[in-house]
Amino acid sequence: MMTYAAAAALVAPFPSPSPSSTSLLSLNSAVDVVEVQPNQDSVYKWRLVLAYDGTRYAGWQYQESPPTVQCAVEKALIQTTKLPRKDLQLVGASRTDAGVHAWGQVAHFVTPFNYENLDRVHMALNGLLPSDIRVRETSPASAEFHARFSVKSKIYHYKIYSDTIMDPFQRRFAYHNMYKLNTAAMREAAKYFVGKHDFTSFENASHNDRVPDPVKHIFRFDVKEMGALLQLEVEGSGFLYRQVRNMVALLLQIGKEAIPPDIVPYILASRDRKELAKYSFYLPPHGLCLVSINYNESHLLPPPDCPAKSFGMHHTIRKCKVVYY
Template sequence: MGFAAIGFSSSPLRAFAISNSSREEDGQTQVAELASPCPYKWRMVIAYDGTKFKGWQYQPAPPTIQCLVENALIRITKLDRKELCLVGASRTDTGVHAWAWKAFTLQLMGFFPQIFSVHKLSPHAMREAAAYFVGKHDFSSFANASHNDGSPNPVKEIFRFDITELDAVLQLEIEGTGFLYRQVRNMVALLLQIGREALPPDIVPKIIAARDRRELAKVALSAPPHGLCLMSVNYNQEVLEPPEGFPPVSFGRSHHVSKCKLLFY
């Protein structure tokens, strides 16, 4: 299963158990109270590839998404299923995928804060900071040293740096003439610090002007690669034009090989 995104949010909630069934006594629906006085519920936003799973709903075999998530949470929290009280928003059929599936639990307070670094980000501050990247700049401060690139030109032009809110996920999309080694991951790392309000947005032009990777290292580590995706590669039309004197359409050349000697090691 591929967790493309897992987001967490919490909100005040009276401590009661949510279940797929309820019991009735004296004509009234009863809701069982939890022993633990947990004042919050946690919402998980999950993306998964359901090809090898029998849908969401819990069953130990064949495997389901709920079963897999619960087993992972049980290992982390040491709670049993009843205490965990994981409830899906609905259910998906066998083989069906989800991009933003919702699941809720009441019993993760005191566990996730020790395991995950869950921060609320400020999209407004991140957009303000991202705007400083747009334009032509020397991005030496955002490039890690690479033994394979030689001495690349550190001046790149960023056409746009968009930050879009997709439910509980922030999508950062960058378009430019090219990027230095780890430039994008380093820019995102700085924006995350700004989104957490650990740094002001106007620190971006100061670090750009420094042209020194050590200045960025003082305030932000490189972001991990797992969320990074190359969306497209575009070329200027003049680059795609054939050289002067060549026909507009080329079918290449044919080569005939009469003998071929292969070396095996």
């Protein structure tokens, strides 16, 4: 079995499978997935696009307890591939926080074998996953592709429902605001975030050992009104821990006209999280959704001798054979 270190070192084109050896793997007694056994030195990388309702999960990142999205996906992959967790090396593009949702989370994993068809793999994974997590797309990935390090930009949406009475169908995916908001002031303030800035003031203390670069590039920050629903859309090269929620929380205070729009550059320049805390407040995670992730186009090119990507299998109704009288 090939180690991940050796797999990561491979930058050659996608290896060609050996046509002389095939095997049939039965998955959950429901679907058969044909895998082609390659040479011992081969490694294959696969990309997943995932959507999930983050309500009952402690975020994406793997933890022993409580449950996380990565845990659920790994469990399905282990059952599908019959490989141990350490060999799959599942990596997610974004470590979404507890309660945060996703429509376009991206992850990759590796196997020592190739597949002839990804539709059945796709079906098997969704058959094993809980109903609040879905694989939207399964595709082969080049050796150069990395779910996290190949990212060019990420797009997040935060939804705010502004009305005296909360829409019960929005309660799990939008923050309820009962104040009248000055959206023009919010748009003016959002423009100050656009560009390359040090966002130290908007980062919460993180529990991991990584020391992230506080300088991020925000490409756009739009405030869109859709009736009672206000959708804040932000695209950036990357984000610090809870940065998006902290930016939105400040814009909400500006929308309530508690503080002026030009306070944004002042707080950015302070590079002090305590300065933001004087004007802002805690914003819950359920209004936030990771919508999509953009990558270097060269890293998305399909490798040779690989199966076509899968968007899921469509079922058809066969012609009814019942005789009508």
